[in-house]
Amino acid sequence: PFSPPTSAVLVNSLWFLSLVISLTCALLATMLQQWARRYVTITQPPRYSLHKRAPIHAFFANGVEEFHLPWSVGALPALLHLSLFLFFSGLGVFLFNINHAVFSVVILWVVLAGAAYGCITLMP
Numbered sequence: 001p002f003s004p005p006t007s008a009v010l011v012n013s014l015w016f017l018s019l020v021i022s023l024t025c026a027l028l029a030t031m032l033q034q035w036a037r038r039y040v041t042i043t044q045p046p047r048y049s050l051h052k053r054a055p056i057h058a059f060f061a062n063g064v065e066e067f068h069l070p071w072s073v074g075a076l077p078a079l080l081h082l083s084l085f086l087f088f089s090g091l092g093v094f095l096f097n098i099n100h101a102v103f104s105v106v107i108l109w110v111v112l113a114g115a116a117y118g119c120i121t122l123m124p
Contacts, residue, residue: 007097014090021083025076032073 043057064070088110095103 005097007093011090011094014086014093018083018086018090021079021086025079025083028072028079029076032069032076035069 039060043053043060048056092103092107092110095106
């Protein structure tokens with residue numbers, strides 16, 4: 001019976017997991033954007049008095065806390081970083097088994113880009 005190489009299974013696992021995580025991020029970001037637009041549409045129209053807008057605002061504020069929206073918003077960049085890490089890890093495994101010269105060039109670029117990103121992130 002056919003048995004795929006371990007590296008092929010690892011590469012596919014990393015890439016598909018990266019794909020699923022990035023698609024989950026896209027879905028979560030879309031849902032959060034829809035919620036924010038609905039919030040602005042409902043709570044900001046000038047046709048309502050402050051007395052009518054206050055309970056609506058309180059209702060949405062309760063929903064923000066109940067559904068942990070700040071945590072969800074904060075999780076998006078972390079999930080995208082994880083997705084990129086998994087993708088580049090899979091790319092490294094794939095290229096290592098194909099051609100060491102190409103592997104070296106690509107990994108060098110990923111390391112340089114990661115270092116630049118880290119420096120920019122840590123700068124005041």
